[in-house]
Amino acid sequence: MKRAGVIGNPVEHSLSPHMHNAAMQALGIDAIYELWPTAVEDLSARIGSLRQPDMLGANVTVPHKQAVMHLMDEVTETAQRIGAVNTIIPTGDGLVGDNTDAYGFQAALLERVEPLSLRTALVLGAGGASRAVIVALMDMGLERIVIANRTDSRAAELAQEFGVGMAPWESVGDMVFPEADVLVNATSLGWHDEMPVNADALDRLSADSVVVDLTYRDTAFLREAAHRGFVAIDGLGMLIHQGARALTLWTGSDAPVDFMRAAVLAEQARRA
Ligand code: ATR
Secondary structure: OEEEEEEEOOOOOOOHHHHHHHHHHHHOOOEEEEEEEOOHHHHHHHHHHOOOOOEEEEEEOOOOOOHHHHHOOEEOHHHHHHOOOOEEEEEOOEEEEEOOHHHHHHHHHHOOOOHHHOOEEEEEOOOHHHHHHHHHHHHOOOOEEEEEOOOHHHHHHHHHHHOOEEOOHHHHHHHHHHHOOEEEEOOOOOOOOOOOOOHHHHHHOOOOOEEEEOOOOOOHHHHHHHHOOOEEEOOHHHHHHHHHHHHHHHHOOOOOHHHHHHHHHHHHHHHO
16 A cells, blocks of 8 residues: 655544545545644654655645755756745656645646636735645736735745735735736635624725635635625635646646545535
């Protein structure tokens, strides 16, 4: 039996084992996906263990997504642009570090909207999640991407690195919304139903805008968006599609996305 798993700390609440074990079962692959809680001091040994022949692959999550990069034999261009590895693929030549978050974001968005309808995006947040979103939006060919972040200097740094726009946080509600075809909440707000911006500010979005929140569930922000008639997309689709892409990279098989989604939803319902 082959083994895969998620490397992070903590990982106990990860939904990945549920979706990957369901997928492997559906594909008839003799493999198990495990939780691999890993302290910083054990990271190097953990990555070393992926060189064993029974290893199918690994996901990487907080806090190791950056630190694993220098432990890889090769880091893909996408992972370099995002500045983080979330998927490790053992190959005959060693360990390849990739990042499937941007793919996951794109796939989740394209489930709901036509790509050509999107020209301008406003991304709230300037952390790791925002980097994957910006790479995804750039690769989709959007004309204008603007970042706004509570700490303006972080938004400015990111904007400079990626060659995109930046708006001061305090202007977000007033100035930037009317132009945004896509508004993405990539801040860590959401889990406790805090709003990244005032609900009233959503009234300034144009009628056919799309609102995305990377949180893995319905949030106050998404409820306010849906209430106003916008397409509202939560982070579950991104989670599922980043996992689907990782599975394909490990196995070479098309991922059974519907099984993965059903497994994630079932586990969320069980925990609720
Ligand atoms: P991740 O990897 O999930 O993106 P992160 O790198 O810790 O996590 O980034 C968290 C993001 O949420 C940041 O953009 C952070 O803003 P700051 O750079 O100003 O810290 C944003 N964030 C966290 N708490 C926030 C709050 N109360 N209001 C607005 N933004 C917040």
